[in-house]
Amino acid sequence: MSPGALAVLMLVIGVLAGALITTAAYAPELRRISRLLDARRDGRASANARITMGAHAPGVAELAEAINRELDCAMRSHIDGMRAQRDFQRDLSALSHDIRTPLTGAKGYLQLAADEADPALKRRRIDAAVERINRTSELLDALFSYTKASDPDLVLNAEPIDVREIVEQCLLGHYPDFERLGWEPVVTGTGAPRITEADRQAMGRIVENLVANALRHGSGAPELRIATAPEQTILSISNPIDRPDELDVEHLFDRFYRADSARRGGGSGLGLATSAKLAEAMGMSLEAKVDRGRLTIELRSH
Structure with missing residues (x-):
């Protein structure tokens, strides 16, 4: 074998050996990252689980840190969403109470008015019922206005x-x-x-x-x-x-x-x-x- 051919052969062997060494270093870490992400997706791992490095293969540590940052961001978004949902449910419950209260009062006044023989007292009870119905209408109007103003597609004419x-x-x-x-x-x-x-x-x-x-x-x-x-x-x-x-x-x-x-x-x-x-x-x-x-x-x- 000529010296030139021998040099080429040695170069190929070196490249293959380097590839095998690199694969041996990277593959276990990449498989471990993949298993963790699959476990998180399937609920088999805690939502707080983060990627840790078993070996310091070049570039893999940076990849793990970037993935962990994305996981942290997703967790914060999830927590913010849960808080927003909780606040919305609490606010909706309060609004439901505020609407139900005047309606219940209106119903009571109308029932009293139906059984009232005195025309003046009947009129006062009907007026009280109307006032509470108007209050409910104001609440619904306010909710409609807020919903409309919160529309991200709202177009205003400046x-x-x-x-x-x-x-x-x-x-x-x-x-x-x-x-x-x-x-x-x-x-x-x-x-x-x-x-x-x-x-x-x-x-x-x-x-x-x-x-x-x-x-x-x-x-x-x-x-x-x-x-x-x-x-x-x-x-x-x-x-x-x-x-x-x-x-x-x-x-x-x-x-x-x-x-x-x-x-x-x-x-x-x-x-x-x-x-x-x-x-x-x-x-x-x-x-x-x-x-x-x-x-x-x-x-x-x-």
Whole structure:
């Protein structure tokens, strides 16, 4: 055999030997990784099981670490999903109770009215039943509005709108409520229009929900500030509240959130959550803070 042929033969033998050594190093580790993943999929291994290395074959350790990171991410997503499902079931149970209570009351008043001979008393009981049915209707409307605002495919039509005009229309519509409470809202920043690119209907709903929240849960007249155009804050509404220490501003815009003191004023716990969703859909955000017994909510542009 010529020296050249011998050199080629030795090279081939070396390559084959290297391949065998590499296979011997990699194959057991890859089989072990495969068995663990199969066991996790079939439920034969704990969801917390992670890949460990028996040998340090080049590249396999990095592969194991990458797989473990994906397993950790999947576990976090699973836990977040379970928490969201638990919170949704809890919220749905609370809403079911809130709907069932006025309906049960309405049914009771109607039964009493059916057996009542006194026309005046019959009328009062029917009116009480109607009031509770209306309350149920308000809850269902609020739930529909929240569901619509939460739709990821929601399309809003942005156009130049005057925030001042929307605020003034909202306050005018609530004039009887302010008069009943003896409150006179303070509005600043009305000297010039604040033009903002937004959906008119969505902006109207946000302002309506903010004012309604102040009326329902506040302990004094609100102050509204329409900011000038260069500012990031578009609108802020501030009002004194009872027991501010009971209010968790971090969860104020959560679905169905209601502080204990706020339950006295009714509400579905969906108004501010709906407003936050609508603001997000328009590239804006709602932020809240409590300072010196006053709750301030700001609508801000990004």
